Amino acid sequence: MQFDPSRPIYLQVMEEITKRAVRGDYRPGDRLPSVRDLAADLGVNPNTAARVYLELEREGFIETRRGQGSFLTGDPARIEAARDRLAGEAVRRFVEDVRDLGLTDGRRGQLLDRIRRMIVDTNTTTNGTVDI
Amino acid sequence: MQFDPSRPIYLQVMEEITKRAVRGDYRPGDRLPSVRDLAADLGVNPNTAARVYLELEREGFIETRRGQGSFLTGDPARIEAARDRLAGEAVRRFVEDVRDLGLTDGRRGQLLDRIRRMIVDTNTTTNGTVDI
Amino acid sequence: MQFDPSRPIYLQVMEEITKRAVRGDYRPGDRLPSVRDLAADLGVNPNTAARVYLELEREGFIETRRGQGSFLTGDPARIEAARDRLAGEAVRRFVEDVRDLGLTDGRRGQLLDRIRRMIVDTNTTTNGTVDI
Amino acid sequence: MQFDPSRPIYLQVMEEITKRAVRGDYRPGDRLPSVRDLAADLGVNPNTAARVYLELEREGFIETRRGQGSFLTGDPARIEAARDRLAGEAVRRFVEDVRDLGLTDGRRGQLLDRIRRMIVDTNTTTNGTVDI
DNA sequence: GTGGTCTAGACCACA
């Protein structure tokens, strides 16, 4: 995995594990890769991988059982919360990207419409008509 | 300036100059920092800074006059086009960030509403209702 | 290779590559010398050779495949266009050489006839008469 | 003046003087710049300028009178001959430029027509019609 | 191996 050297690697790996859970790559209650496997897969130091699981456990996002391994939380609400957090970060980033661009109100409305068409799984447009 | 090592520095500097122009830090026709000054300010090699201006000139975004310096284009339409390009990239990034999160349609709609409240300088939503 | 110091080396090398393709030394789709080989052959710095290929790629005259090498375009029309460009430049240079010489119309006609005899592989002149 | 370092400078200066005479910058019998002035004007060593006049005198193209200076030949035929020589060199260069380009006969004919239109002071085209 | 980018430092033309 490629890391941004300006941010702690363990944080970036935490995000990666969180995204995998949110995307459904890992299901609630699933056993996660061992510390050694995760370290090898992502090319990080095993100490870093261990810290990732330690922090995620503090968040209540995973559970580590001595001798058995680490498991994704079985509580869907925690995963849902992570999903919302990631979505919130995406929103914040987008707003920051777009804020100082000096866009007109009309242009901003167009951007919103474009986003809606790209992410909302519906065939209803904003003015109530139906796309063909 | 901090650079993402996974992308060419000259591209990142090109974006930086473009953003400055789009934000209005530089006005149409303004003289830009000299190659050497830009290099010193951003902590890059003068060769890299020179390449930035060379590429921006090929894009028609700036004009370089030998012995005099580099100048932002005097054509507002070119700056407008850059603005739209940056906005488009922000949209693309947001959609990518959010796409595989497994959000419900309802949640997606909420995100859009949050963005709208944060960026649109109007109290009229796209479906004609009025935000409180 | 001998270079005219009053013009950028990279431009002269671009012309050299172009001429080779136009003359048929390289065929459409052929792999060109690697950046390092070209640099060594012509006695220029590898950076300069790399710039040559970069510019030729932007012109659409060659295609570069990362890790594999650079290849002459497979489109004969592009090579044809380069041929015409080189021919046009030869014309321009000749006209410039001859323009201020104060030649009489008759002498100019003779020069044209000499050129015709030297380059046109036919015994029919443009006015339909036949050279002896 | 800019010199091609791959050829003797005195030859290039000889050509320059010859061209000036052929273009009419100097008239038959005119006094030419002194060796010192010529050297200063062209940025060459006075010895080089002296050699230029020496060689041109051997050609019979100029005459040097002790204590008076150097003068362009008063014989128009000699200037005419130089004109023809320069024209011949332009022809040779053009033919060389165009020879290996792989042009079709038709294209070669077109080039000739272009040259004719550019250098022949007549309003009659090759097929006998008159340009408007 | 391939091309792409970058730093370092130099020299040039132009104004």
Added chain:
DNA sequence: GTGGTCTAGACCACA
């Protein structure tokens, strides 16, 4: 002063 080009040498991603 300004930008443009070049050499030298390094490191990177990709295959």
